Amino acid sequence: MTREIQWDDREPIYRQLRDRIAALILERGAPEGTPLPSVRSIAEDFQINPLTVLKSYQALVDEGVVEKRRGLGMYLAPGGQERLLENERKRFLDHDWPDFVATIRRLGLDPEALCHSLTNHLERGD
Amino acid sequence: MPVLVETQRLTKRYGKNCVLEEISIKIDEGSIVGLLGPNGAGKSTLLKCLLGLIPHEGQCRILDQDPRQHRARLMQEVAYVPDQSYLPLWLTVERLLQLVANLHPRFSVARARHFLEGTEIRDSQKISQLSKGTRVQLHLALTLAIDSHLLVLDEPTLGLDITRRAVFWKQILSDYCDGKRTLIIATHLMQEVEHLLSHLVLIDRGRIVLNQPFEGVLERYCQVIPRPGQEAALRALNPVSEEQTLGQPVFLFDGHPKSELERYGTLHRPSLAEIFETATRRRAS
Numbered sequence: 001m002t003r004e005i006q007w008d009d010r011e012p013i014y015r016q017l018r019d020r021i022a023a024l025i026l027e028r029g030a031p032e033g034t035p036l037p038s039v040r041s042i043a044e045d046f047q048i049n050p051l052t053v054l055k056s057y058q059a060l061v062d063e064g065v066v067e068k069r070r071g072l073g074m075y076l077a078p079g080g081q082e083r084l085l086e087n088e089r090k091r092f093l094d095h096d097w098p099d100f101v102a103t104i105r106r107l108g109l110d111p112e113a114l115c116h117s118l119t120n121h122l123e124r125g126d
Numbered sequence: 127m128p129v130l131v132e133t134q135r136l137t138k139r140y141g142k143n144c145v146l147e148e149i150s151i152k153i154d155e156g157s158i159v160g161l162l163g164p165n166g167a168g169k170s171t172l173l174k175c176l177l178g179l180i181p182h183e184g185q186c187r188i189l190d191q192d193p194r195q196h197r198a199r200l201m202q203e204v205a206y207v208p209d210q211s212y213l214p215l216w217l218t219v220e221r222l223l224q225l226v227a228n229l230h231p232r233f234s235v236a237r238a239r240h241f242l243e244g245t246e247i248r249d250s251q252k253i254s255q256l257s258k259g260t261r262v263q264l265h266l267a268l269t270l271a272i273d274s275h276l277l278v279l280d281e282p283t284l285g286l287d288i289t290r291r292a293v294f295w296k297q298i299l300s301d302y303c304d305g306k307r308t309l310i311i312a313t314h315l316m317q318e319v320e321h322l323l324s325h326l327v328l329i330d331r332g333r334i335v336l337n338q339p340f341e342g343v344l345e346r347y348c349q350v351i352p353r354p355g356q357e358a359a360l361r362a363l364n365p366v367s368e369e370q371t372l373g374q375p376v377f378l379f380d381g382h383p384k385s386e387l388e389r390y391g392t393l394h395r396p397s398l399a400e401i402f403e404t405a406t407r408r409r410a411s
Contacts, residue, residue: 009395012344013321044299047292048321049158049340 005046013048017056022084025065025076032081036066036074063087127154130276130308131176134185138171138332145171146332148184153325155275156305160323160340161312162398168332169312170209170280176310177206177278189275202232205274209281209312211265215254219247219264232273241267241297258285266294270302277302278310283318295322316398328402335405347401348384350377352391360390367404378404 007013021036028034039057043050057074060066065084067077077083104114131153138146146168153159161169175182178193178200186193193200213222219242226233245263247256256264262285269277283291299322303309311319326343328336336343352360357375361368363386365377378396379387387393 007321009349009397010393012395040300043303044296046321047295047299049324050299050303050305051324052321 014052014055014059017042017046017048017053018059021056021060022065022088025081025084026088030076030081032076032078034076035072036076038073060084127156129153130155130189131310132185132187133176136172136175136182136184136186138168138175138180138182144332146175146182149329149334151327151334151337153308153310155308157308157324158303158322159308159310159325159327160316160319161310161327161329162314162316162319162402163329163335164314166331167314167329169314169329172329173206173278173280173310173312177204202230203275204278205269205272205276206278207265207269207280207282209284211261213253213261213265215252217253218249219251219253220249222253222264222268223249226268226271230272233268234271234273237273238267238271241270241301244293259287259290262286263290263294270297274307276308276310278312280312281314282311283313283315291318295319316402320398326398328405330402330406335402343401344395346381347396347404348379348382348387349394349396349400350379350387350391351394352377356390360387363387366408380404 007016021042025036036057039050039053042048042053046053057066057068061068063083065077065080065087067075067080069075104111129152131151134150136146136149137144149172161172163169171180174180175186176188176193178188178195178197181194188200189203191200214225217225223235223238226238227235242264245260245267247260247264247267253261253264262282266282283294286294295318298309311322313319323340326336326338326340327334338346350360350365352375360375360377363379363382366380367378369376369378377391378400384393
């Protein structure tokens with residue numbers, strides 16, 4: 001299947017692809033040593049240059065999440081999942097959360113009602 | 127990476143009319159090059175010069191050979207899809223496959239059949255009975271079935287519908303590009319190829335407007351939507367263009383540090399079309 005992808009023009013494509021791969025790893029809850037999709041298959045699916053895909057993987061290698069095995073491809077590194085979760089949590093709190101706070105302030109939303117709604121959502125699991 | 131194609135001051139004139147003016151480019155092995163520009167920019171002419179199909183002034187080397195002198199030898203390693211298909215209409219698909227197999231030492235019938243799988247094309251059909259889009263598909267299948275080092279595509283997806291286009295690019299990435307083979311795509315449909323490219327050559331009215339690895343292009347150009355009250359500050363930094371969108375100015379910068387621009391607004395990646403427009407406008411002024 002060829003996926004129709006809308007890229008966000010505020011961030012480089014390799015960054016966005018890195019985020020997609022990261023999301024995939026977190027959603028699947030894969031054990032360490034799990035093989036990841038090949039550079040070529042991702043390039044085909046998203047119709048992008050293989051070097052861009054390689055750059056996305058390299059970012060995850062640099063974070064210690066992915067391991068490059070020569071001639072074999074990309075694998076989830078030992079402890080990669082935990083490291084990724086830690087990185088993503090930090091990134092959310094440092095980058096995304098201040099924006100949420102700014103929006104909440106701008107719209108004059110009631111923090112307590114939001115907290116209540118959030119707790120409900122999390123408990124229902126949606 | 128070794129250089130696969132190199133031209134120096136390549137110039138092409140038809141009488142007094144200069145259609146290519148001092149084109150100097152270098153293409154590394156393994157790259158995916160976009161030769162982009164509007165209709166009539168000189169893209170097809172440049173490709174024909176590179177392939178040794180027409181005479182020109184200046185230097186040109188492909189795979190370390192002069193394409194005018196060693197065209198036959200070169201054609202064993204180079205595959206080319208012109209912007210108009212010249213398949214012999216009176217042949218059946220099967221006869222055409224045989225013909226190409228007899229003509230080209232690096233053509234594989236089995237590979238051609240692999241590319242024809244999943245299409246509506248059947249062996250017994252005459253080329254004249256195929257629709258325009260199907261003819262393009264057949265031509266592309268024949269070309270991809272050649273084990274070449276360099277593939278030159280001139281407006282390859284013209285005549286293909288959206289679905290077939292996607293299938294085509296997917297095939298190119300899966301079956302052709304392996305990091306060693308080199309691909310040159312000439313097209314005016316910038317949006318369609320922009321994420322595939324590793325090198326960009328923009329031409330306009332016979333001249334190069336931009337010639338650079340794609341990554342460098344993305345680092346160079348930056349679009350900024352100013353935060354309230356920051357328009358004047360951004361204007362003072364000499365943007366290369368200013369457009370109005372939704373009643374708000376949008377600035378385009380060339381080579382300005384992003385860390386500085388970030389202070390005044392949100393940064394966006396401009397489309398190739400926007401970069402092209404700005405680059406050509408600056409050349410004209």
